[in-house]
Amino acid sequence: MKKIQGFLIFICLLLSACGSNAPTKAFTQIRLPLGYIPDIQFAPLYVAVQKGYFRDAGIQITFDYSMETDITALVGANQIQFGVVSGDQVLLARAQGLPVVYVAAWYQQYPVSVVAKSAQNIHSPSDLRGKTIGLPGLYGANYIGLRALLHAGGLSEADVKLDSIGYTQVDALARDRDQAVSVYTNNEPVQLRSEGYSLTELRVADYVQLASNGLITNEKTISENPDLVRRMVKAFLQGLADTIADPAAAYETSKAYVENLAQLDPVLQKQKLATVIELWKADRLGFSQPKAWESMQSVLLDMGLLTKPLDLTKAFSNAFLP
Numbered sequence: 001m002k003k004i005q006g007f008l009i010f011i012c013l014l015l016s017a018c019g020s021n022a023p024t025k026a027f028t029q030i031r032l033p034l035g036y037i038p039d040i041q042f043a044p045l046y047v048a049v050q051k052g053y054f055r056d057a058g059i060q061i062t063f064d065y066s067m068e069t070d071i072t073a074l075v076g077a078n079q080i081q082f083g084v085v086s087g088d089q090v091l092l093a094r095a096q097g098l099p100v101v102y103v104a105a106w107y108q109q110y111p112v113s114v115v116a117k118s119a120q121n122i123h124s125p126s127d128l129r130g131k132t133i134g135l136p137g138l139y140g141a142n143y144i145g146l147r148a149l150l151h152a153g154g155l156s157e158a159d160v161k162l163d164s165i166g167y168t169q170v171d172a173l174a175r176d177r178d179q180a181v182s183v184y185t186n187n188e189p190v191q192l193r194s195e196g197y198s199l200t201e202l203r204v205a206d207y208v209q210l211a212s213n214g215l216i217t218n219e220k221t222i223s224e225n226p227d228l229v230r231r232m233v234k235a236f237l238q239g240l241a242d243t244i245a246d247p248a249a250a251y252e253t254s255k256a257y258v259e260n261l262a263q264l265d266p267v268l269q270k271q272k273l274a275t276v277i278e279l280w281k282a283d284r285l286g287f288s289q290p291k292a293w294e295s296m297q298s299v300l301l302d303m304g305l306l307t308k309p310l311d312l313t314k315a316f317s318n319a320f321l322p
Contacts, residue, residue, distance in 0.1 A: 037127025048239025087211025112145025134178035
């Protein structure tokens, strides 16, 4: 009996030793720059981490919130493999020879609005004529969205007065410094209404379809490791689908990633999430509409930010969607 027991112990020790030396699954390390502070709008990414979708895809992901990072330049130079940027940045980068490719649409609707107090009687883009409009500056999504809205109303930049105010749109409108402000649809309008202001809102997406925020990579990664791109896209879209399906659970998950979210006004934060979810919804998540890219290119050409049309088929791809 003692010999049998000793043999069993030996076998257990041997199996344990073999297990400790067994190769572990190698994970691809991905640093994903987001260009903004931790926020409830990134809930799909937090859900994808929490539910193990990135882990199941063989990806160890780290979020980089450095706002000063030039994401398209880093991805274009293959210093990092993925980033989250808007469609205008993709086209501007490609015009400079950076081989970035947009591989999954996150926002199906461009997330910029122009809002004003109801007393201003601004109900259509043409009503902006002669108005002073506050915006962070003559750059970025707020500016491009505003220019698209002006064009939809038959106006040019010369027909309005633009006021570069940084990210102080809420205060500028509240104190009547500006008659209207260009803002992110899921942020400032929600905040202003929560503070009791009666607003009129012109959503860019109601007038023109533009390529908005999404996941980019580069031609080198696509060529050398298309499976990584496919796995990255799949994990992200799983998190996106779950967030849309269950916002309450996504909100709770986000508390572990957004500092002080639990201390912020839950009604306001949940409303922000509900608003942005409407901008994400689509019959097929991640799908890029060619029309949105054509419209974006037209806006950039009209603004003089592009000097000639690009080959849009190289700027985006739906080939990596599940």
